[in-house]
Amino acid sequence: MAKEKILVVEDEEDIRELLRYNLSREGYQVAGAASGEEALEIAGRLQPDLVLLDLMLPGVDGLEVCRRLKQDDRTRDLAIVMLTAKGEEADIVAGLELGADDYITKPFSPRILVARLRAVLRRRKTEPPPATAPIRIHELIIHPGRYEVLLEGRPLDLTATEFRLLHLLACRPGWVFTRSQIVNAIHGEDYPVSERSVDVQIVNLRKKLGSMGNHLETVRGVGYRFRE
Ligand code: CA
Numbered sequence: 001m002a003k004e005k006i007l008v009v010e011d012e013e014d015i016r017e018l019l020r021y022n023l024s025r026e027g028y029q030v031a032g033a034a035s036g037e038e039a040l041e042i043a044g045r046l047q048p049d050l051v052l053l054d055l056m057l058p059g060v061d062g063l064e065v066c067r068r069l070k071q072d073d074r075t076r077d078l079a080i081v082m083l084t085a086k087g088e089e090a091d092i093v094a095g096l097e098l099g100a101d102d103y104i105t106k107p108f109s110p111r112i113l114v115a116r117l118r119a120v121l122r123r124r125k126t127e128p129p130p131a132t133a134p135i136r137i138h139e140l141i142i143h144p145g146r147y148e149v150l151l152e153g154r155p156l157d158l159t160a161t162e163f164r165l166l167h168l169l170a171c172r173p174g175w176v177f178t179r180s181q182i183v184n185a186i187h188g189e190d191y192p193v194s195e196r197s198v199d200v201q202i203v204n205l206r207k208k209l210g211s212m213g214n215h216l217e218t219v220r221g222v223g224y225r226f227r228e
Pocket residue numbers: 010011012054055056057
C-alpha cells in the first residue's frame with residue numbers, strides 16, 4: 001500500500017520538526033510548510049491525504065488556508081486537522097464549519113496526535129452508513145427506516161427532532177458537530193430548530209438514553225459528539 005501523505009503546516013520550526021519526526025516514524029510520507037502561502041502551493045502540487053494545519057500563521061492564516069483548500073477542486077477532499085491553542089474555540093467552530101475534520105489543542109502529546117490523525121484517515125476511508133441502515137452501538141440500536149430506537153431491546157419514546165439529532169451524531173461516532181452544523185442537518189420543514197434549542201434537545205436526549213446518555217458528549221465551546 002502506498003504511504004499516506006501528510007502536510008504539516010506550522011511556522012514554529014521546533015514544532016514542525018517534532019511533528020515531522022513523529023509522523024515519519026509512523027510510516028507516513030511527510031512534507032512541511034512554514035506559511036499559509038507555502039501550504040497552498042505544496043498542497044496543490046503534492047495532493048496530500050491530510051493537512052495538519054496550525055491556525056496561527058503569519059500572512060495567510062490557517063482558517064483562510066482551510067477555506068481555500070476547500071474551494072479548490074484539487075484539494076477539496078483532503079482531510080484537514082487543525083492545530084489550535086487553548087481559548088481558540090471560535091476559530092475551531094469556524095474551521096469545522098469550513099469543512100475541517102478535527103482539531104488538536106496545543107500542547108499535545110505526539111502519541112495522542114498520531115492516534116487522532118490515524119483515526120481521521122481511517123474515518124475518511126469508511127463511508128458513513130447509508131441513511132437507512134440500522135446503527136448499533138453497544139445496547140443501542142437505531143432504525144432510521146422505522147424511526148425507532150431500541151435501548152436494551154426496549155423502544156425509546158423520542159420526538160422526531162431528538163431522533164434526527166441522535167441519528168446524525170451516531171452516524172459518525174467521534175466526530176464533533178457544531179451547533180450550526182446540527183441545526184442545518186436536522187431542521188424540519190415544519191418547525192424551526194435554533195442553536196439554543198439544540199442544547200435543550202441534548203439534555204432531553206441524554207435523560208431518555210439512560211445508561212447510554214453519557215455517550216452524548218459536550219465539547220466545550222465547540223459543539224457535541226457521540227463518543228465511540
Ligand atoms: Ca503558529
